[in-house]
Amino acid sequence: MGRSGHNPEREAGSPTFSPSAELPPLSPDDLGVLRRLGARWQVGEAVRTLPVDPQAGEIRSSGVGAAGRPAMLFVRDGAGQLTVTPTAERQDTAEGRAVGGLRRLLLGRPLTSESILRERMPKFIALPVLASDLLSSVAYGPEAMLVVLVLAGSGALGLSLPIAAALVVLMIAVGTSYRQTVYAYPHGAGSYLVASDSLGPRAGLAAAAGLTLDYVLTVSVSVSAGVAAITSALPSLAPYSVPFALAVIGVLLTGNLRGIRVAGNVFAAPTYLFLAAVLGLIAAGFVRAAAGGFAVVAPPPIPAAEGLSLLVVLRAFASGATSMTGIEAVSNAVPVFRPTEWRNARTVLTWMVGILIVLFAGLTLLIHFNGLVPRADQTLLSQLARLTFPTGPWYAIIQVATALVLLLAANTAFNDLPRLLYFMARDGYVPRRFLHLGDRLALSNGLIALAVAAAVILVAFGGRTHSLIPLYAVGVFLAFTLSQIGMVNHWRHHRAPGWRRRASINGVGAALSAVVLVTAAVTKFTAGAWVVVLAVPLLIFMFGRVRRHYDHVQDALGLHPATGTDRRLAPAEEEPPAVVPQQVRHLFLVPVARLNQAALRTLAYVGSLGRPALALHVSPERGEADRFRTQWATWGDHIPLETILSPHRVIIQPLAAYASALRLSHPDLTLTVVVPDVVVDHPWQRLLHYRTEQRLRRALRRHPGIVVTSMPTHLAR
Incomplete structure (x- = not known):
């Protein structure tokens, strides 16, 4: 039935159903690998210099709570630890609040993890x-x-x-x-x-x-x-x-x-x-x-x-x-x-x-x-x-x-x-x-x-x-x-x-x-x-x-190398690749359909990261491609642009094929595709827009080394 695998909870003899069962502890062998990998990390001081102070008291929302004060989202228990309040657990949309209200009506108020003994x-x-x-x-x-x-x-x-x-x-x-x-x-x-x-x-x-x-x-x-x-x-x-x-x-x-x-x-x-x-x-x-x-x-x-x-x-x-x-x-x-x-x-x-x-x-x-x-x-x-x-x-x-x-x-x-x-x-x-x-x-x-x-x-x-x-x-x-x-x-x-x-x-x-x-x-x-x-x-x-x-997931994602059998801690030279920052080479890809505020916000975000970036535009005909390149030059050509001509007017697959081919020719490269995304006010309005990010994510999910994310732009009310 496959190798038995390591189960820290079973070995520890956990006597009850634990809310932490989904997050079992690491084994001593894995902790040893983690310690050696951490020693190899090289990051600049800029990474640890935060633009905000996360220790600055409780975190409150923009809504109004009791006594007219902003509602509290988290309570600080100590340095580096917050506790979620019920306010932070509530959905922030009308549909989510309605579903949450129905759940509380049918099931009652949620119980804390500490209540498990009383149950x-x-x-x-x-x-x-x-x-x-x-x-x-x-x-x-x-x-x-x-x-x-x-x-x-x-x-x-x-x-x-x-x-x-x-x-x-x-x-x-x-x-x-x-x-x-x-x-x-x-x-x-x-x-x-x-x-x-x-x-x-x-x-x-x-x-x-x-x-x-x-x-x-x-x-x-x-x-x-x-x-x-x-x-x-x-x-x-x-x-x-x-x-x-x-x-x-x-x-x-x-x-x-x-x-x-x-x-x-x-x-x-x-x-x-x-x-x-x-x-x-x-x-x-x-x-x-x-x-x-x-x-x-x-x-x-x-x-x-x-x-x-x-x-x-x-x-x-x-x-x-x-x-x-x-x-x-x-x-x-x-x-x-x-x-x-x-x-x-x-x-x-x-x-x-x-x-x-x-x-x-x-x-x-x-x-x-x-x-x-x-x-x-x-x-x-x-x-x-x-x-x-x-x-x-x-x-x-x-x-x-x-x-x-x-x-x-x-x-x-x-x-x-x-x-x-x-x-x-x-x-x-x-x-x-x-x-x-x-x-x-x-x-x-x-x-x-x-x-x-x-x-x-x-x-x-x-x-x-x-x-x-x-x-x-x-x-x-x-x-x-x-x-x-x-x-x-x-x-x-x-x-x-x-x-x-x-x-x-x-x-x-x-x-x-x-x-x-x-x-x-x-x-x-x-x-x-x-x-x-x-x-x-x-x-x-x-x-x-x-x-x-x-077992396959554990072999692929575990801190120890995949061996197919149980064994002792692997030598350092067999540790997983590309898990320290200096081994990662970045290239950002930005699909741009038209130059509007959503696209410009996404380009500004990518440009602020200080990493190489490339914009992609898929055009149904040559005349439109030439017109877009002219618009791009008017903007200032701050980021390199590649136009792709798609005679049959297919959009998603050419973008996915280009990203996949680029990654295949440069296996050491990590591609991050950042898609401009318009956030609408109501679920029915999603039908009125292309869901480019979801469709591109589905097309690229089987390709290693490619990250698909989005830069949301909210409609002004």
Whole structure:
């Protein structure tokens, strides 16, 4: 996957998401090269003699602030350091101010970098936020298991209890394993980091690919299932299910863009409501069953569609395992907890797994006691609630709570995928813009990418939950399996006290997760799982291409010379060329279409620099070229002029070709193209002018040694 590269932040063991992650420190080797290069610089005193005094107090704007005084832009903290004020961060155009006002209305006021610790979540908020996906899956997990068993006839439904027992063992094994993962890797990243460190980069990328697909599908499936629950109760809304689902994704995105703490406070209540409603249902159901002596009601006779076989049992086991999606959420999100992060994360994970087992086992037993079977017109949870609460408001409360938690189950993905992308971006496998913390200290780019991807999938599948479910389990159990195997290797390599017991727990989890993975991939392949089976290697390939690009950038731009392999500090004679002033030879090129104030200001600017300069004029015919040269002579011919005749009236390409040819014939020359630019008052007015600078920049961006810039001239008001 290319050379590993140097990652100072990873080596330093940065425990949290840092606003400085986009600007990592230099390595000791790079600092050594930088010191030697600086010693070779030769600049005159004129370069260090500034025409202004940058230490002269605060810097104020031309606008008016409080008490009629000019608004303060920067506050000086000390020699050579300023702190930006909100005034300096505001846009200075009407359009920019309108966009900024809308952002503040939707997202709130920006938070300072120092506020990142205050944005973390306490355990009672982290539990519903990170458990919403896991707990909501019990609304459909037991039913998914019974839907497969009933294919072998109603007689096969008795196998639901031993299969559920095996699933409880899997839940305990995987949950215990992730507790150990949080302890061994207290900085987060879960399956990706475990698999990368213990099994190698490709295994880590496979886990990341599986989780990425799972999180995107979590949003699509959860939102579409929640909307389906609402449209089932209100059929008149069915034609608008897709726009409604997109609106829900938009609300989730906006809530999470407002920051971790705000999103947690807003989205915690529905999860607690669902938890209370289902626990109340289970308690009332067992009281009712105890009154009847726990007698088992025989299910209605259903003819077998296929014979009972090991494959059917495995399919039921794999389908029921969808109740575990989201169990890895805590290990990915350790940094969102208040200190001590890993200890609080383990506590919440234990709560989550315990609640999951109680809900899953309780609902499965009650469904078995009451002889309920899957129906096309009503979910098993709805049947059980209607049977347990035939009168009163409790049935409606359970249905509303279920719909809400299914809608908000997507919030787990909004908490975890941006953090996974953060760690991958730190390692160079996805764009580094995923390291950026937004106005509210949220990983905004990851949130937006997740929302867009989920919306595309939801629209592509028409918001149909049953079409998305077959894609759902493969990716997450791929991550589970790799994480468990990685933890086995981790304990084998470190051999801390009790490592054999820990490795055995992870081994059991790995074996059971692998069974679910293979069964789901094989049995659901033709139903849609083939998409995930093909998408995982495609994502791994894409991650590798991104990493190779960043490695190439590091080789080309790093302070050490490009070698293609890691090695010690290079000798001085191999240091990068043309990084000291005395090695740079300048020539300024000034394209001039007509002699007006914009052109004359640009020529005056270039002339003030005291470096060689050449003006270029492209003419459509010889007569115009002669006329322009006469005008140039009238001006005084202060700068050499080259006229280019373009019979086909092409402007940009001849200028680019001339600059490129000049640079090619003189490789030691640095060309700076300074374009006169008229700055208009309104965006629509740009359409009335040639955008010469942008077009020339695009034409020359692939040519080395050529700089394109502009000299702006503002229209007089």
